[in-house]
Amino acid sequence: MISKLLSKPIGLVWLVSAPALLTAQVANKKVDGIVKNESGMVLSGVSVKVKDGTATAVTDRFGHYQINAAPTDILIFSYIGMQTSQVPVGNQALVNVTLTSAATQLEDVVVVGYGTMRRADVTSSISSVSAEAIKDLPVAGADQMLQGKVAGVSVSANGGQPGGGISVRVRGLTSINGNEPLYVIDGIIVPTGKSSIAQDKLGGMAGSTSQSGIAGINPNDIEKIDILKDASAQAIYGSRGANGVVLITTKRGKAGEGKVSYDMYYGESKVPTRLDLMNLSQFAQYNNQVLQEISKVTGNPYTPIGEYQRPEVLGEGTNWQDAIFQKGKMQNHQLSFSGGSEKTTYYLGLNYFKQDGTIINSGFDRLSLRFNLDHQIKSWLKVGISSSTARTNQKTTLTNGSDAIVNVAAFNSPAAPIFGLNGDFAPPVSIGGYAFGNPVNPVALAQLRQNTGDQFKAFGSVYGELIFTKFLTMRNEINYDVTNDNNMSFQPSLSSGGTTILAPSKIVEQRNPSYYWALRNYLNYNQSFGQHNINAQIGHEAQASYYDNILASRQNLALNIPSIAAGEQENQVIEGGKGDWAMESYFLRAGYAYDNRYSVNLSLRRDGSSNFGPDRKLGYFPAASVGWTVTNEKFAKNLKVLNYLKVRAGVGAVGSSNVGGASYATNIRLFATGPFGAGGVPDNVGNPALGWESVTTYNGGFDAGFLNGRLDVTFDIYKKITSDMLMATRLPKYTGIGTEWNDIKSPNVNAGRMTNTGFDIGISSTNINKNGFTWKTNLVLSHYKNRLDKLNSDQADLMRYTEYSNAVILTRTVPGGPIGRFYGFISDGLFTSEDDLHNHANQGQAIGSKGLWLGDVKYRDLDGNNVINDGDMTYIGDPNPNFTFGLTNSFKYKGFDLSVFLQGSQGNDILNYTKRSLETPVNVYWNQLQTSLTDRYSELFNTNGTVPRYNQWHQDNKRVSSRFVEDGSYLRIQNITLGYNLPTAWINRIKMQAARIYISGQNIYTFTKYSGYDPELGSYNNDALMQNIDLGNYPNPRTFTIGANITF
Incomplete structure (x- = not known):
């Protein structure tokens, strides 16, 4: 019919x-x-x-x-x-x-460089994180929120210092130089140089005191985060995209009635673990045993310490861990206003965040303001502004090193009190002729030292968009960034009971203002006709940056006043520097899609940088990628299980100019006084041939959807090659350059090459969705393998050492292996017989009780020359993980929501350098781990011990060896959040649109074999060659919060 x-x-x-x-x-x-x-x-x-x-x-x-x-x-x-x-x-x-989330919808818009794109047209590797996925995480910075949320992106805190540095790696390590990604917020490139507290002049390592580069960015203002992971997506950013690009889109107003939102949470935190150190009773028992062992070696009569004759009655003594750790408190308040009409929309957000650290006298607070405005002046003209202003203050404590607070507290004797009888901080205590306790009281060190970093940061953009036709627009932008870092470190002088605890008084102050601007103009064309879609973009960008810093330090401050003006001029240090940098760029991008089946995207960028000489200024960065949506073919229309399949492939080149400004030239360092008066000396040796570091990435992958959208899978495999790596060369010693005789820097050259290979997997599923109950799962899994292919011809290796007295090799990197591997001796247990001592290779100590003896560490003779020396050092551990992963399960039933988030890593090692001193008995006044009592080898008390004997006569047992390398794999219950949305009928009576309350736990429990405070260590000062080394890091806290989200 x-x-x-x-x-x-x-x-x-x-x-x-x-x-x-x-x-x-x-x-x-x-x-x-x-x-x-x-x-x-x-x-x-x-x-x-x-x-x-x-x-x-x-x-x-x-x-x-x-x-x-x-x-x-x-x-x-x-x-x-x-x-x-x-x-x-x-x-x-x-x-x-x-309405349901569009997170898996193909029409979802993805932010790409200088614009947006339909996800259906994306042919490169781009991952997205919505505000919904990270909204309840009680962290200071947006970078921490990415942990375990994105395949191919590993995030680890360099310590638990509030506002502290975060190591973010997009597909592993790209270079021996900086590896942090480029952050772009609403199209504004945000400089993220390290902001470290000024502690170098006071001693100690300031590695994990660095402030996060985006600590001033309020996470509550974020709408969405997109991460460009391969070069075909990153190439539009050219020389600044080598380490990946993190695109942050902040909230903007929407047409309609205005909204007022208030979000808050309050939390408390604590250090979740303690080291098993000896208490006073155990310490007394340890000392009694050690004095008998010393008596046996020296032949002197054993004289017990009177106060220690009955260890069982002495109790706990001073618990120095409890003394320096405290209950941390955290609060966050966010007030926002948004709305607008069809022509004008606005968003205004005000935020106050404060976090008191879990170590005394440490913390972080931030006050920020964001204002976004968009206005359609004419049908052909749209203008807008994005602006952010923030003031942050960070109080930190020394971490990483011999005088790190965590280490000093661990070493201090439980016999030493915190305060003396007069109420002042107690000096070291002498008992039985022995000085018990580290010369510095850790509580005094933490309370009296002031280490602060204040930062004022204002950045934003103003744009105008001309709409010629519905297909063709032109956008003009002006970006700016003004940052002023003021850092201060102060140590007073302190005496108690006639004993000097701290001396002399010292102060270091730094002023680091920097300014950045960018001017960007580009045309956008986007048109569909029939089954064809064409988009194109062509643009020009100019950028410039300027800094002017000064550092001053003095000692012997009058009345311990923390001011440079109060110090003596004698031995004062005044340093400073200024510099600038500029870049001009042209970029082009074009895309074509046919019938929602075939897609191709091309891009090209040309950068000209002032960091390189006249003949090497220009760098060209091309990229191409293709995609094929298989399920839109006729032969795939009737597939029942597979609903969507898109195959992608791409190749691209990006670069890096991560060297000091104008380092191709010889720069002059000026001085006011010298042997012949004022003048200048070379600061470095220039290299006019210096050029770009280049990174080429090959990427292949697919996006698949199954069971009518209930299961989505994304897979990418890649190879990333870094060539012409920037590094300092070594000149012959007869030049005097780069030697102990002067501090003129060696020239930078393009010499190294590195390869990364790996894969990323992302799986999301809707397991149950019926009768008002939903259960969703999201899994991300990443693997990469790193290899250094070559160094400069005159350079055999790259070493990293401890930065305090008696520098010790920690890592060594050579071509053919991954970077940053731990380097030392292989321990073959302890010597347990005299035959073993005499038959073993010579370890540099005469055999005998004051030399090499039973209970000392036995090192493997790798080169077979019967002598243990540097030739027997080898690679004893690898900090790079085999896998990193994150797993989130989300449940919703009526007004309730529950989220459980796990994250971790597998296959990485940790060099527990702190354990080197805490489980190698060498004196009777430093505290030790309990194993130094219970498992210590002793001819008198325990011949089956596995911890080296007490040995005060030489340091052989403290050599960096496999004894201190531990499995760093871990699985952490990172966050559990339970929320409840109050019924609409209740809240409408008081003019509320929505109200939600929740409780949340962060860093709840960690499954790990690691014996230290925390297996999540990051890298020292974001140095790729200093990963996963425990130097007394600030432990990551366990935090519980209660919060509310209210909308009027």
């Missing part, structure tokens, strides 16, 4: 026009309802329109709408970040709608 009707022209006309005729005969009626999200929160600003009609409406602040529609009409509900929903009206007068 139908075929006959369609065969006649008049029947075809009737069939096409009948629905319209019927619709015209049906009277419109008022339809209203409420629109909510999956969590039951009402949505304001949702667009409601009649399909193929003219009637429109927008939901108010209570999610309510009203529209005129006929029973035969279909209502379309659309909202940014949510899947569009179409609902037939029928006979309903009340149409309530629940």
Whole structure:
């Protein structure tokens, strides 16, 4: 019947026009309802329109709408970040709608360099994280929020210092130089140079005191984060995209009634673990045993210490760990206003964040303001502004090194009190002729030293967009960044009971202002016709940066006043420097898609940098990628299980100019006084041939969807090659350059090469979605393998050492292996017989009780020359993991939501350098781990011990060896959050749109074999060659919070 009707022209006309005729005969009626999200929160600003009609409406602040529609009409509900929903009206007068997240929708918009793109057209490796996925994490910085959320991106804290540095690696290590990604916030490149507290002049290692480069960015303002992981996506950023690009989109207003939101949480934190150190009773027992062992060696009579004759009655003594650790407190308050009309939208966010650290006298606070405005002046002109201003203050304590607070507390004797009888900080205590306790009281050290970093940061952009046609626009932007770092480190002099505890008084102050601007202009073309879609972009960018810093230090401050003016001029240090950097760039991007099946994207950028000489200024960075959506082919239309499959491949080149400004030239260091008066000396040796470091990435992968969108899988495999790596060369010693005789820096050259290979997997699934209950799972898994292929021809290796007295080799990197491997001796246990001593290779000590003896560490003779020396040193551990992973399970039922987030790493080693001193008994006044008592080898007390004997006569047992390398793998319950959305009927009575309360736990429990405080160590000062070395790091805290999200 139908075929006959369609065969006649008049029947075809009737069939096409009948629905319209019927619709015209049906009277419109008022339809209203409420629109909510999956969590039951009402949505304001949702667009409601009649399909193929003219009637429109927008939901108010209570999610309510009203529209005129006929029973035969279909209502379309659309909202940014949510899947569009179409609902037939029928006979309903009340149409309530629940919109679901568009996170897996192919029409989702992905932010790419200098623009956006439909996810369906993406052919490179880009991962996205929504604000919903990170909203309840109680952390100071946005970089911490990425941990375990993105395949191919590893994030680890360099310590638990509030506001402290974070190591972010996109697909492993790219270079021996900087490896942190480029952060772009609303199109604004944000410089993220390390901001370290000024401690170098006071001694101690300041590695993990560095402040996170984006600590001033308020995470509550973030709408979405996109990460460009391969060079085909990064190449549009040219020489600044080598380490990956993190694109942060902040919240903007939406047309509709204004919203007022208040978000807050309060939390408390603590250090979740303690080292098993000896208490006073155990320490007394240890000392009694050690004095008997010394007596046996020296032949002197054993004289027990009177106070220690009955260890069992002495109790705990001073617990120095409890003395320096405290209950940390955290609070966050966010007040935001957003809304607008069809022409003007706005967002204003104010935030205050404060965190007291879990080590005394440490903390971080931030006060920030964000304002975003977009205004359509004319149909052909749109303007806007994005601005952020923040003031941060960080109080830190020395970490990493011999005078790190954590180490000093661990070494201090439990016999030493914190305070003396007069209430002052106690000096070291002498008992039985022995000085018990480290010369510095760790509580005094933490309380009296002031180490602060203040930062003021203002950055933003102003844009104008000309709309020539619906297909062609031109955008002009001006970006700016003004940052002023003021750092101060102060140590007073202190005496107690006639004993000097700290001396002399010292102060170091730094002022580090920097300024950055960029001017960007580009044309955008995007048009679809038939089955074809073409997009293109061409642009120009100019950038410049300037800094001017000064450092001053003095000693012997009058009345211990923390001011440079109070110090003596004698031996003062005044240093400073200024410099600038500029770059001019042209970029081009073009994309073509046919029939939603085949896609190709091309890009090219040319950078010209002032960091290189006239003949090497220019760098060209091309990229190409293709995609094939297999399931849009006719042969794949009837697949039942596989609903979506897209195959991608790409190649691209990016670069790096990560050297000091104008280092191709010889720079001059000026001085005011010298042997012949004022003058200048070379600061470095220039290299006019210095050029770009280049990174080429090959990427292949696929995106797949199964079971009607219930299961999504993303897989990428890659190879990343870094060539012409920038590094300092070594000149012959007869030049005097780069030697102990002067501090003129050696020239930089393009010499090294490095290769990374790996894969990323992302799996998300909707396991259950019925009867108001949903259960979703998200898994990310990453693997990479790193290899240094070559160094400069005159350089055999790269070494890293401890930075305090008696520098010790920690890592060695040579071509053919991964970078940053631990380097030392292989321990073959302890000597347990005299035959073993005499038959073993010579370890440099005469055999005997004051030399090499039973209970000392036995090292393996690798070169077979019967002598243990540097030739027997080898690689004893690898800090690079085999896998990093994150697993999130989310549950929702009616108004409740529960999220459980796990993350960890597998296959990485840790060099526990702190254990080197805590489990190698060498004196009777430093505390030790309990194993130094229970498992110490002793001819008198324990011949089966596995910890070296007490040995005060030589340091052979303390050599860096495999004895201190531990398995650093871990699985951490990183976060559990339980929330409840209050019923709409309750909150509407007090003019609220939505209200949610929640409780959350962070760093809840860690499954690990590592014996230290925390297996998550990051890298020292973000140095790629100093990863996973425990030098007394600030432990990551366990935090519990309670919070609320309220919208009016």
